[in-house]
Amino acid sequence: MLFLMNDVVLNLDSSDLKPAFRDRRFKSLSLGYIGKLGQELFSECPLLHKDDPDRARRLAALIMAKDPEINAALFVAPTFNCKAEDVVIRYAGISFDVMAVLYQRQHGGGLSTVEADRQVWRRLAA
Numbered sequence: 001m002l003f004l005m006n007d008v009v010l011n012l013d014s015s016d017l018k019p020a021f022r023d024r025r026f027k028s029l030s031l032g033y034i035g036k037l038g039q040e041l042f043s044e045c046p047l048l049h050k051d052d053p054d055r056a057r058r059l060a061a062l063i064m065a066k067d068p069e070i071n072a073a074l075f076v077a078p079t080f081n082c083k084a085e086d087v088v089i090r091y092a093g094i095s096f097d098v099m100a101v102l103y104q105r106q107h108g109g110g111l112s113t114v115e116a117d118r119q120v121w122r123r124l125a126a
Helices: 031-044 053-066 096-107 113-121
Strands: 002-005 008-011 072-076 088-092
Touching: 002 053, 002 096, 008 053, 008 096, 031 053, 031 072, 031 088, 053 072, 072 113, 088 113, 096 113
Parallel strands: 002 072
Antiparallel strands: 002 008, 072 088
């Protein structure tokens, strides 16, 4: 399964979505709580998705386990070591076609922050 974290397409294999994510401990976690966890991670490391892809994959797996319709997350930290609550979060469910294009571009070296923004997040002016 593919998951877009900011401007990086993460490939989550079945080992990332182990049954442990479905047990009682994880079922009690809300998407809001998982979002706060992501805010804490990105406040400490704004480029977590690039600097620590394993941790980013685990966060993505938690998000998908809680809501399988979500396959993209944007975490924007204004500065390094900012307050966790200052990290902005957005979730999206993007089509398989768009995800496949992004994944191909990433492996071809052509996926940039601007391209991911244009295709999914649409934060930048046209």
